[in-house]
Amino acid sequence: MKLLKLVPDDTNIAFLKWRVPFFAVSIVLIVASWIMVAVNGLNYGVDFAGGQEIRATFVGEAQAPVGEIRTTVGGLEGVENPVIQRFGAPNQVSIRVALPAEADGDPEYANRMADRITGALEADHPDVRIDGVDSVSGKVSGEFRDDAIWALVAAMLAVAAYIWIRFEWQFGVGGLFALFHDVSLTLGMFALFQLEFSLQIIAAILAIIGYSLNDTIVVYDRIRENLKKYRRMPVPELLDLSVNETLARTVMTSLTLLVALVPLLLFGPESLFGLVAAITLGIFVGTYSSIYMAAPLLVWMGVTSTSFVPDESDEDRQARLAREGR
Amino acid sequence: MLDFPTWKKTWLWLITAVAILAALPSLVSMTSAQWPEALPDPTVNLGLDLAGGSHILLEAEPSQVAAQRLENLEEAVRTSLRQAEPRIRIGDVSTADGRLTFMVEDMGEVDRARELILPLVNGNGMVREWDLSMVDETRFVLTPTEQGLEQAVTDAMDSATEVVRKRIDSLGTREPTIIRQGDTRIVVQVPGLQDPDALKELLGQTARLEFKLVDQTALPSDVAAGVAPPGSEIVPFAETTAQAGTSLAVRRLGGIRGDNLVGAQQTFDPQTNEPVVSITFDQQGGARFANLTRENVNKPFAIILDGKVLSAPNINEPILGGSASISGGFTTETANNLAISLRSGALPVDLAVIEERTVGPDLGADSIRSGLLAMTIGSVAVIVLMIATYGRFGIYATAALVINVLMILGIMAVLNTTLTLPGIAGFVLTIGAAVDANVLINERIREERKRGRRVVAAVETGYKEASRAIYDANVTNFIAGVLLFLFGSGPIRGFAVVLVIGLFTSVFTAVTLTRMWVAGWLRKARPSELNL
Numbered sequence: 001m002k003l004l005k006l007v008p009d010d011t012n013i014a015f016l017k018w019r020v021p022f023f024a025v026s027i028v029l030i031v032a033s034w035i036m037v038a039v040n041g042l043n044y045g046v047d048f049a050g051g052q053e054i055r056a057t058f059v060g061e062a063q064a065p066v067g068e069i070r071t072t073v074g075g076l077e078g079v080e081n082p083v084i085q086r087f088g089a090p091n092q093v094s095i096r097v098a099l100p101a102e103a104d105g106d107p108e109y110a111n112r113m114a115d116r117i118t119g120a121l122e123a124d125h126p127d128v129r130i131d132g133v134d135s136v137s138g139k140v141s142g143e144f145r146d147d148a149i150w151a152l153v154a155a156m157l158a159v160a161a162y163i164w165i166r167f168e169w170q171f172g173v174g175g176l177f178a179l180f181h182d183v184s185l186t187l188g189m190f191a192l193f194q195l196e197f198s199l200q201i202i203a204a205i206l207a208i209i210g211y212s213l214n215d216t217i218v219v220y221d222r223i224r225e226n227l228k229k230y231r232r233m234p235v236p237e238l239l240d241l242s243v244n245e246t247l248a249r250t251v252m253t254s255l256t257l258l259v260a261l262v263p264l265l266l267f268g269p270e271s272l273f274g275l276v277a278a279i280t281l282g283i284f285v286g287t288y289s290s291i292y293m294a295a296p297l298l299v300w301m302g303v304t305s306t307s308f309v310p311d312e313s314d315e316d317r318q319a320r321l322a323r324e325g326r
Numbered sequence: 327m328l329d330f331p332t333w334k335k336t337w338l339w340l341i342t343a344v345a346i347l348a349a350l351p352s353l354v355s356m357t358s359a360q361w362p363e364a365l366p367d368p369t370v371n372l373g374l375d376l377a378g379g380s381h382i383l384l385e386a387e388p389s390q391v392a393a394q395r396l397e398n399l400e401e402a403v404r405t406s407l408r409q410a411e412p413r414i415r416i417g418d419v420s421t422a423d424g425r426l427t428f429m430v431e432d433m434g435e436v437d438r439a440r441e442l443i444l445p446l447v448n449g450n451g452m453v454r455e456w457d458l459s460m461v462d463e464t465r466f467v468l469t470p471t472e473q474g475l476e477q478a479v480t481d482a483m484d485s486a487t488e489v490v491r492k493r494i495d496s497l498g499t500r501e502p503t504i505i506r507q508g509d510t511r512i513v514v515q516v517p518g519l520q521d522p523d524a525l526k527e528l529l530g531q532t533a534r535l536e537f538k539l540v541d542q543t544a545l546p547s548d549v550a551a552g553v554a555p556p557g558s559e560i561v562p563f564a565e566t567t568a569q570a571g572t573s574l575a576v577r578r579l580g581g582i583r584g585d586n587l588v589g590a591q592q593t594f595d596p597q598t599n600e601p602v603v604s605i606t607f608d609q610q611g612g613a614r615f616a617n618l619t620r621e622n623v624n625k626p627f628a629i630i631l632d633g634k635v636l637s638a639p640n641i642n643e644p645i646l647g648g649s650a651s652i653s654g655g656f657t658t659e660t661a662n663n664l665a666i667s668l669r670s671g672a673l674p675v676d677l678a679v680i681e682e683r684t685v686g687p688d689l690g691a692d693s694i695r696s697g698l699l700a701m702t703i704g705s706v707a708v709i710v711l712m713i714a715t716y717g718r719f720g721i722y723a724t725a726a727l728v729i730n731v732l733m734i735l736g737i738m739a740v741l742n743t744t745l746t747l748p749g750i751a752g753f754v755l756t757i758g759a760a761v762d763a764n765v766l767i768n769e770r771i772r773e774e775r776k777r778g779r780r781v782v783a784a785v786e787t788g789y790k791e792a793s794r795a796i797y798d799a800n801v802t803n804f805i806a807g808v809l810l811f812l813f814g815s816g817p818i819r820g821f822a823v824v825l826v827i828g829l830f831t832s833v834f835t836a837v838t839l840t841r842m843w844v845a846g847w848l849r850k851a852r853p854s855e856l857n858l
Binding site: 107111118143156220222245256261267271 | 683752773813815825
């Protein structure tokens with residue numbers, strides 16, 4: 001059986017040749033992302049903003065009566081600008097209402113409001129089936145936000161510290177920067193398209209960080225290995241070699257994950273869509289950042305082969321001598 | 327690297343077999359088949375976001391506990407000094423700023439009063455409950471101690487949790503989870519609940535029932551203006567009653583509480599056919615109720631529920647039987663709920679619902695069905711891709727992947743963890759890591775073959791060189807997982823748990839197991855060429 005080969009042998013793509021423009025673009029994208037977050041803001045779901053989200057199915061109808069729902073819900077006391085969206089099937093909707101300012105200091109407000117909304121829906125539409133209610137008070141949502149930020153920052157710093165210990169400080173910084181790039185771009189994307197930003201998306205960002213980290217470490221490991229092997233090779237060339245050598249693996253792994261994720265995106269439950277979409281996007285961002293953020297930073301931070309000098313074993317040395325033709 | 331003695335192989339197979347066995351009950355439970363009852367059945371709990379159900383977070387306001395505690399102290403101090411022989415008279419009683427202050431009228435009685443009060447102040451526990459100090463020789467000042475207050479909040483939360491449990495049990499739902507969280511919160515999770523509103527109504531009702539004497543000296547105009555005579559308080563009528571909107575002045579102290587009930591039932595008033603709640607006191611409560619009614623014949627008393635007057639009937643004759651019925655504009659349903667709440671006891675503190683998440687059972691089932699379909703398609707695609715790319719090695723990788731999934735399920739089942747939506751993200755990531763490990767190894771073997779190594783040496787070097795990157799990648803993700811678990815809240819933890827378990831199993835299956843299989847094959851077939 002002839003096996004599939006996704007990447008031809010001995011590729012020699014000069015990835016690092018374009019490192020300056022690519023890096024510049026990446027920096028611009030990071031800055032743009034943060035500006036986008038600052039200007040547009042994130043479209044916080046009820047998890048982070050407080051308020052309630054109600055999912056309902058209009059069982060007997062082909063199409064959910066969005067207009068009528070808007071009138072019913074919008075007419076309730078304390079409800080301003082309800083967001084009513086299709087969710088899954090045409091007769092399913094999600095109704096999102098933010099907490100008004102007067103809810104401050106009244107932890108039960110969100111819950112009472114959710115009861116009012118479901119009550120009004122059930123009264124006006126006897127065929128409605130309430131599929132889900134999320135109601136989060138301002139107090140709890142604030143805690144969610146703080147927890148999520150702390151968890152992310154702590155995890156990223158600890159991981160960078162580990163890479164520093166296992167490799168060199170330049171690698172730690174490079175890895176951290178690559179993660180920062182991934183998180184920034186994901187946030188920017190959510191701010192740009194105003195996609196709902198919920199706790200699930202935090203889970204997705206965590207998965208993206210994990211994947212990107214995996215990718216960065218595979219490339220770094222090869223760089224470390226090659227730095228030991230080819231002492232005299234200029235660093236940019238060596239980085240190119242390392243990226244090319246791991247290219248087959250990078251393509252294959254990304255493709256495998258995509259193959260697993262795309263069906264989830266197409267046929268999976270509606271509730272997983274945001275999560276899976278973010279992870280899918282993250283695979284591209286994460287792969288890109290390993291090559292164009294994590295690697296070029298090493299050149300500029302002055303990584304040299306002396307960083308890993310004493311580690312050469314006899315076996316490696318003989319292999320090197322054989323390769324170098326002596 | 328490729329040397330696997332028999333004992334090692336035995337161990338590896340044994341671990342694999344145990345983990346897969348542990349996963350079986352979970353797999354069976356996802357189908358409609360029945361797991362034999364005689365066998366142990368650790369199953370992965372599906373989170374409410376997947377299986378449907380309600381998650382409710384309740385929070386207590388600690389200041390309420392403090393206020394209640396102050397009132398209890400005042401009552402105890404008054405009773406103890408009144409019952410002293412001879413009686414000790416006090417005046418100028420104040421409960422402002424969370425402190426109880428009062429003056430002993432006769433200077434000569436100060437020491438005797440002090441002796442009577444000390445046991446109340448010290449409490450019976452390990453911590454002193456109140457600080458006692460004197461001002462101007464005759465004024466007592468009782469200030470709550472921090473430890474005493476903390477202890478009181480803890481006790482209140484403990485018994486509140488117990489009350490919540492009793493009330494939920496009365497609904498007859500299966501496997502509710504009720505956990506104390508932090509100092510002042512209780513998490514309630516009820517899977518597959520049809521009617522979350524009933525649950526919330528039940529939990530939201532404090533059910534503090536009080537019987538207090540109506541202060542007949544109060545002027546109606548004062549009551550309407552909300553001004554109470556000294557020693558009394560203004561209590562509004564409940565919205566369900568005919569007198570809704572008006573209030574009543576009742577004596578603050580000297581009433582009794584409905585804590586000592588042995589029974590409460592929804593019944594109907596024989597005359598009006600209105601739904602009422604019949605309550606039965608225990609012996610102590612019955613005696614107190616008899617006393618109260620005997621001493622106040624022909625006076626009205628108010629039946630107060632959670633700070634609202636339900637009714638204020640006249641005491642026509644002493645009620646000695648220890649039972650009474652309460653009316654107050656109930657429907658059958660509200661009367662029934664109140665009966666349940668009274669039976670389970672009053673909550674020692676009001677609980678507010680500060681977070682609710684409900685997923686209807688239909689949506690949960692839909693999620694699982696379409697999730698399984700999508701995962702099946704994805705898995706088949708991954709398997710085809712792996713085998714098409716790596717041939718025999720792809721088959722090994724696929725087998726390892728299947729075992730990996732089973733092991734994660736098995737370990738989660740044994741550890742009794744819960745699989746949630748974010749957990750599925752963790753699943754995707756660990757499976758990605760496992761696939762990546764095999765891709766790394768196989769690509770490396772290809773590379774080593776290309777460099778001219780012989781088959782065995784290439785496989786050996788491939789595993790060795792790839793393992794370094796796999797090790798580093800997994801340790802970093804492990805560190806991240808542990809920190810996420812420590813710092814994150816619920817959903818983030820759901821992700822972290824799966825991630826950490828999955829990292830171990832993916833290294834075990836994708837590296838160790840495949841190496842054992844490859845080694846076995848190399849030994850048996852002794853190939854001179856690899857189709858890779």
